[in-house]
Amino acid sequence: MIEILTPEELDRARDTGALVGGILQSLKERATVGVNLLDLDARTKEMIEDAGAESCYVDYAPSFGRGPFGHYVCTAVNDAVLHGMPHDYALADGDLLTLDLAVTLRGIAADAAISFVVGRPADPADLAMIEVTERALEAGIAAARPGARVGDLSRAIGSVLRAAGYPINREFGGHGIGSTMHQDPHVANDGRPGRGYILRPGLLLALEPWVMSDTDQLVTDDDGWTLRSATGCRTAHTEHTIAITETGAEILTLPPIA
Helix, strand or coil: CCCCCCHHHHHHHHHHHHHHHHHHHHHHHHCCCCCEHHHHHHHHHHHHHHCCCEECCCCCCCCCCCCCCCCCCEEEECCEEECCCCCCCECCCCCEEEEEEEEEECCEEEEEEEEEECCCCCCHHHHHHHHHHHHHHHHHHHCCCCCCEHHHHHHHHHHHHHHCCCCCCCCCCEEEECCCCCEEEEECCCCCCCCCCECCCCCEEEECCEEECCCCCEEECCCCCCEEECCCCCEEECEEEEEECCCCEEECCCCCCC
8 A cells, every 4th residue: 555645644744753753862862771671662652642642563463573562662772673672671881772663643653763872882883884874864865756766765775885885685674654654665775776666745655774784684583573683793773754745855753953
């Protein structure tokens, strides 16, 4: 399913995106050394409910997971990169943490992710990897405009990741979003320009470059959800929900301006 939002629905999408960006910023500030992942999950639940929104994750049960996810935010630490299930773990100095959040507010969903290093010291290689995913996301957003094709976005993202020397997994990537969290089209993190669905104003996309430092192979944790690098290497993941407008792309999930 591919949805094209009306102007009124796009206004609601802006509200949802602002909520997601604000919650992620609050969680980043809270994610200090010694904080438990389950505490972050509980705080996420509170903020979602206080906003009158609904989690896209807690009842989520796709074919690639093991039953309902059962939590409110994905917390991927170090070698975990996607679908990180919160568990009893206290953050330590130097942990590389990814928080991935999707909520629905007034019938429209938004999805975003941030990666950052907890405490000190921060490994320069970790910071460089995070920065590459951020630049790749910027490149994908810059390529998103009416008349462009999905492959143009994939190529823009992949060009940045490949130039930095990172292997690219194309199985999991960006996606359409709207009244539900995961919709067509799939936006792989590398691809061929001029291929795929033609972007139209009103389309929402969640673009999400992610990399593992030395492999493109994933393994699934015993929890049935958390995806880790097959080699145990570090990982990073950055994501925004954008709206295709008449003139380009509008980022909906930016954190609030201080």
